[in-house]
Structures are given as structure tokens and as C-alpha cells.
Amino acid sequence: MIENFIFGIILSFLAGLSTAIGGIMAFVFKDPGPKFLSAIMGFSAGVMIFISFAELLQEAIAVYEIFVGSLFFFLGMGIMFIIDVAISHKYHFQEDYFKKECTINDRLTRASIFVFLGVFIHNLPEGLATMVGSLENVELGIILAIAIALHNIPEGIAVAIPTCASLDDEKKGFFWAFLSGMSEPIGAIVFGLIFIPFINEYILAALLAVVAGIMVYVSVDELLPVSQCFGNEKMSMIGLVSGMFIMALSLAFL
Numbered sequence: 001m002i003e004n005f006i007f008g009i010i011l012s013f014l015a016g017l018s019t020a021i022g023g024i025m026a027f028v029f030k031d032p033g034p035k036f037l038s039a040i041m042g043f044s045a046g047v048m049i050f051i052s053f054a055e056l057l058q059e060a061i062a063v064y065e066i067f068v069g070s071l072f073f074f075l076g077m078g079i080m081f082i083i084d085v086a087i088s089h090k091y092h093f094q095e096d097y098f099k100k101e102c103t104i105n106d107r108l109t110r111a112s113i114f115v116f117l118g119v120f121i122h123n124l125p126e127g128l129a130t131m132v133g134s135l136e137n138v139e140l141g142i143i144l145a146i147a148i149a150l151h152n153i154p155e156g157i158a159v160a161i162p163t164c165a166s167l168d169d170e171k172k173g174f175f176w177a178f179l180s181g182m183s184e185p186i187g188a189i190v191f192g193l194i195f196i197p198f199i200n201e202y203i204l205a206a207l208l209a210v211v212a213g214i215m216v217y218v219s220v221d222e223l224l225p226v227s228q229c230f231g232n233e234k235m236s237m238i239g240l241v242s243g244m245f246i247m248a249l250s251l252a253f254l
Contacts, residue, residue, distance in 0.1 A: 001135070001199070005192045008134030011145040012127040012188035016181030018149035019119070022156020023177025027170050034232050037154055039239035041227035044151035045219040046243020051143060052212035052219075055251060059136070060209030063202060072206045076213020083121065084221060119155050119180040126218075127187025129211040135196075136204060143250060147215075147243075151223055152181055 060069035126148050134141030159180045160173040195203065227236040 001196065004134050004138065004141075005131070005196055007138055008131040008141055008192065009185055009188050011134055011141050012130040013182075013185040015126070015130055015145040015149040015152060016123060016184035017178070018152040019123075019156035019159065019181030020174065020178035022153040023160035023174040025153065025157060027160070027173070035235045037157075038227050038232040038235040040150055041154060041223045042236040042239025043243040044147055044239075045223035045227065046240040046245075047143075047147040047150070047247045048215040048219045048223070048243075050244040050247040051147065051251070052215045054248070055140065056133075056208045056212035056215075060205045060212070063205035064209075069205070069209050072209035073213040073216075076210035076215075077217045078213075079210070080125065080214050080217035080221070083125070084217075116159050116176050116180050119159055120183045123152070123155075123181060123183040124187035125214050127184035127189075128191045128207075129214060130184065131188040131191050132204070132207045132211050135192075135199065136208060143247070144211075147247075148184070151218075154226070156181065 057069060057073055060072055063069070064072070130141060130145050130148060133144040156177040160177040195207070224236070224240070227239065
């Protein structure tokens with residue numbers, strides 16, 4: 001169990017680190033392009049939705065049966081709804097934001113602060129998700145970390161661009177993108193320290209269902225709408241189906 005805990009921390013750190021990759025992409029590639037962003041967000045949603053229903057929720061149903069297992073699933077969705085209402089974070093991917101015109105003004109400063117805070121708080125339960133998956137088994141932890149890392153890349157872009165625009169500093173844009181992802185290992189560590197002494201089959205099954213609810217909510221409320229808003233619905237759908245298909249293959253052969 002301790003080995004899984006340490007592995008969960010490492011995985012959550014690596015998943016969170018992908019926001020820094022997004023921060024780098026924002027300035028190296030200037031404009032990642034709507035097709036790429038649409039596809040990668042759709043792909044991440046496909047992975048997270050499929051594994052939530054095909055693996056995580058099934059574990060809870062096997063222990064609690066469908067009614068109680070589903071209650072824990074909807075509890076996870078409720079938790080994310082509360083976080084979503086309390087801390088809304090919007091992506092500023094409009095065309096003007098891709099233009100590297102770093103001018104300081106109040107609007108951009110507010111945007112950079114709220115986007116950073118939103119992504120930072122939003123990533124806390126994703127650290128929990130990686131840790132819970134790792135406690136169940138290492139392979140599941142790796143799969144969850146990869147899915148989370150994929151959609152953290154656009155989040156890093158979202159943090160870096162308005163931060164650069166408000167501070168006129170690419171290094172600070174990268175730093176705040178990196179920092180926004182570090183809430184994931186924080187969430188993993190806090191969760192692990194609280195729950196590991198009490199972990200058993202029933203608690204783990206309940207947490208897996210809660211994590212499934214969290215990931216489905218994130219996918220339906222955030223990833224898919226953002227993927228569609230890039231204006232390339234076909235790439236979004238290709239990414240979604242590809243993510244589900246690859247996830248099905250990985251579950252079948254891992």
C-alpha cells in the first residue's frame with residue numbers, strides 16, 4: 001500500500017507537470033491550432049468517460065451493487081458541481097489571445113488571476129483521482145494520470161497566455177502554468193494521508209465511484225464543450241471516439 005501511495009504521488013506530479021508543457025507550447029508554437037486542441041480535449045474526454053463507466057463505476061457496483069454504487073457516483077458529480085459553481089474557470093482561447101501582444105491592463109490581470117485560481121483548485125480532485133486509481137492498482141493509476149495529463153496541456157496554455165499578457169514576461173507565464181498543476185500532487189498527498197490509515201475494500205470502491213463521477217462531470221461540463229468551441233466538431237468527435245477505443249484496448253490487454 002505504501003508503495004502504491006508513493007507511486008500515486010509521482011503520477012499525480014507528472015500529470016500536473018503537463019500544465020508546464022502547455023505553458024511551453026503557448027510560446028514555442030505560438031498558436032497550437034484549433035484542430036489540435038479540439039482533438040486532444042475530445043480524446044481526453046473519451047478516455048475519462050470510458051474508464052469511468054467501464055472500470056471505476058464497475059468496481060463500486062461489484063462491492064455495493066448498482067444503487068449504492070451509483071449514489072457514490074452522483075456524489076462525485078455533486079462535488080464537482082459545487083466546485084464548478086464556486087470557482088468557475090474559463091479558457092481564453094479567442095484569437096486575440098494567441099497574438100503575443102503582452103500589454104498590461106486590469107482586464108488581463110483579472111483574467112490571469114481567475115484562470116490560475118480556477119485551474120489550481122480544479123486540479124485538486126484530479127490529484128485525488130490519480131491517487132485512488134494508484135491505490136487500486138498501478139496500471140489504473142497510470143491510465144488515469146495519462147488521461148488527466150492530456151487535458152492539463154490546454155489548461156497550461158490557458159494559464160500562460162493571459163499571465164504573459166498581463167505581466168509581459170514569458171518566464172512568469174510558464175511558472176504560473178507550472179504552479180497551477182502542482183495542486184494535483186498536493187491533492188494526492190492530502191488525500192493519501194487522510195484515508196490510507198482507514199482504507200479497505202468498501203472505502204476504496206466508494207472512492208472509485210466518486211472519482212468516476214468527478215471525471216464524467218469534468219468531461220461533459222468542461223472538456224467536450226471546450227473541444228466543440230474551437231469550431232471543429234469533427235475533430236472533437238474523432239478525438240472522443242479515438243480516446244474511448246484506445247481506452248477499451250488498454251483495458252482489454254493491460
